[in-house]
Amino acid sequence: MKLTLKIWRQADAAAAGGMHTYELDNVSGDMSFLEMLDVLNEELNEKGEEPVAFDSDCREGICGMCSLMINGDAHGPEVTTTCQLHMRSFKDGDTITIEPWRSEAFPVIKDLVVDRTSFDRIIQAGGFISANTGSAPEANGAPVNRDKAMRAFNVATCIGCGACVAACPNGSASLFMGAKITHLGELPQGQPERDSRVVNMVAQHDHEGFGGCTNIGECAAACPKEIPLDVISQLNKDLRTAIKHGF
Numbered sequence: 398m399k400l401t402l403k404i405w406r407q408a409d410a411a412a413a414g415g416m417h418t419y420e421l422d423n424v425s426g427d428m429s430f431l432e433m434l435d436v437l438n439e440e441l442n443e444k445g446e447e448p449v450a451f452d453s454d455c456r457e458g459i460c461g462m463c464s465l466m467i468n469g470d471a472h473g474p475e476v477t478t479t480c481q482l483h484m485r486s487f488k489d490g491d492t493i494t495i496e497p498w499r500s501e502a503f504p505v506i507k508d509l510v511v512d513r514t515s516f517d518r519i520i521q522a523g524g525f526i527s528a529n530t531g532s533a534p535e536a537n538g539a540p541v542n543r544d545k546a547m548r549a550f551n552v553a554t555c556i557g558c559g560a561c562v563a564a565c566p567n568g569s570a571s572l573f574m575g576a577k578i579t580h581l582g583e584l585p586q587g588q589p590e591r592d593s594r595v596v597n598m599v600a601q602h603d604h605e606g607f608g609g610c611t612n613i614g615e616c617a618a619a620c621p622k623e624i625p626l627d628v629i630s631q632l633n634k635d636l637r638t639a640i641k642h643g644f
Contacts, residue, residue: 398484401492404449410512414505415493426485430473431456431463433484436438450508456480458621461558465509466496471619478558478621498563502570502606515571515605516557522601523594524577526566526586539585549583552576554622561616561624564605567608572616574598575628577605578635589627592639599636 399422407414421437428436431453438448458478467473471480487493495509503511541549553576561572573603578595581587587594609628617626 398426398485398487398489398491399423400433400490403492403494404509405496406449406508407497409507410504424484426483428484429456429480430465430467430482430484431480450506450637451512452510453480459556462564464498464513464559466494466499466509466563468494470512471498471563472558472621476619476621478556480622481591498559500559500562500568500607502568503559503562511559512569513557513559514560515607518605519570519574519598519601520577523590524581525590525596526581526584527554527589528586541584545583549580550627552583552624553580553622555580555620558621560619560621562607564615564619565608565610566615567605567611569610569616570602570605570607571610571629571632572620572624572626574602575630575632576624579628579631582631582635591635592642593644595632595635596639596644599632 402419403419404419405414405415406417416630421433423630424436425431431451434449434451441448444498452462452464454462456463458481461478463479465472465479467479467482472479475482476488497503497509497511502515503513503566506512549612555573555576557573562568562570578598581594582591612629616628617624
């Protein structure tokens, strides 16, 4: 395939950015999207030009690093991570626009790389449990209802990629936060901090500059791990309960 790539280039956080156009030929449909960008960077290196900076790590759809807006969609036209998106999803002659995540809370570091440490600070605010160090406890020592265990497991698949934020017109991280709160809230180990957790995480979320949720649902539609929208309902329920308890 021959493709026209329009890519956001920005030298650093303080520089003004803009779209740059590149022509790329002989793209195989079996390539992943990141492999296609690797080929582009090889050509740029050969020409003595600065390669395009983008994030990646596992390239297996696990780490959440490969965060790109592709033709206006978080991670592209398929519900998957960018590293698992293959070029067969595009056609010969296509023009593809590639941008970093669009969010004030995810400032651009360089080109397509954004700073997502705001997510880390939300987790630091409450996404943990109190546990004594030492050997692992007996697996059956704390019985957990099967439905609760499965729900906790399912929402724990959130990889913190930020697609929910990028897709949301309000730039809300409520789906991400709801997944973390629901995951821990369904388990007995998560009960001691349940009230303080939701209050502290919501406060940090707002402090970071994320927007409020208005239940549009774009977050769940874009989530590569298909985190359900109802975790936001659980988040709101836990927050109301915590406020009633005086937190």
